[in-house]
Amino acid sequence: MTVRSEEELRAAIRREMPGVRADLEALVRIPGIAFAGFDHSHVERSAEAVAELLRRAGLPDVRIVRKGGQPAVIGRKPAPAGAPTVLLYAHHDVQPVGDLGQWRSDPFEPVERDGRLYGRGVADDKAGVMAHVAALRAFGDELPVGVVVFIEGEEEYGSESLEDLLREYRDDIAADVIVIADSGNWDIGQPALTTGLRGIVNGFVEVQVLENAVHSGQFGGAVPDALIALSRLIASLHDDNGDVAVDGLLRTPSAPLDYPLERFRDEAGMLEGVEFIGSGRLVERLWTRPSISILGIDAPATAGAPNALIPRAKAKFSVRIAPGDSAQRVYEAVSDHLRRHAPWGAKVTIELEQLGEPCTIDATGPAYDAARAAFTAAWDGAEPVDMGIGGSIPFIATFQEMFPKAAILVTGVEDPDTTAHGPNESLHLAEFERVCIAEALLLAKVAQLTA
Structure with missing residues (x-):
């Protein structure tokens, strides 16, 4: 089979972009939230919509x-004789x-x-879904x-059944x-491959x-209240x-990239006068060192709170762990x-919600x-x-465990201004087109490799 040229693929993507954006x-518009307590019929609708997109994109087995x-x-669509097979991953549920x-x-x-296009899931990760569809089209x-x-x-809800699905349909x-389109790029105009991800506890x-x-x-x-006790306990998780x-958590070096502090401050939306926490290079603090956040607290609301000592209080914590560490440990x-x-x-009770292992990818x-090569071409030499x-x-x-011989490419559509998981999530439309061009070029270049 003759592989289309770069010029032909660029033209094809540009021709398809209006329809890709409409889809x-x-x-x-489908609020497919998999979290408990939400209407999961919308997740069903989302799956049906994705299935129809794949059928219309020419996949015979959906x-x-x-x-x-x-x-x-x-x-699925089988490979031509002698050609390799590429797995394209994304997710259709949203925060x-x-x-x-x-x-x-x-x-x-x-x-x-x-x-920029604004909406929940517009970048994370429905644009990932549509990048795959665009390449197929x-x-x-x-x-x-x-x-x-x-x-x-x-x-977004923890991929609880994913491992069973992968093993069932291995x-x-x-x-x-394997192309996992659920990450982002370094900056607008600067593509990236993600080669290390922190784990989660x-x-x-x-x-x-x-x-x-x-x-x-x-x-x-004379008697402590639970909220003050909980506050002191939470405060012990960080030094001054x-x-x-916490003793014994792994810390590793990071990529030799310079992340300007003022750029990061602006991207995070930090208020004037608020200081950074932690030590070491910024990329190490963000990528290869542990962090601990408190995501929520169960205690009486201030409105209507009685003049009473609180007997119990509960917090949800989230630990991001360095590549190379063990989530259980x-x-x-x-x-x-x-x-x-x-x-x-104070009596302390601890309950586990989720473990997720970190990973490092040898991107050679x-x-x-x-x-x-595909990214450099799509981003005009960057x-x-x-x-x-x-x-x-x-x-x-x-994926690394189940398919040890597969090359895993972690890509994505996000940029520093996307604010995934936050309010006003958005997608840079010009960058999205480059992502779609890059994926089409990638499939063409992979076709030239020996399966």
């Missing part, structure tokens, strides 16, 4: 599958919207402002490689190259000091400099720290060379950098 906007969790979609008051427009009605019936498209339906999704810590609430005037001053104070270390630092003899070899990310995609470690 992306239609996907964004199925909606599940293993107890939310629906995933698998689409909850959070405080609607912080959104400038309806999260599920996409709106363009200043060259660019080739039409002349795909030079075998393709398996795997679109997950509960990534033979159907086996590939020589989420859990709950509850402090109890009383059998029930008692009068704060009658007992306060803001570094994680980190959970045990954090649990031990919390028990040892319980103030005033023909598939990575092909990816770098070569991609290798970067880490502070977020976690724990299932990559599962």
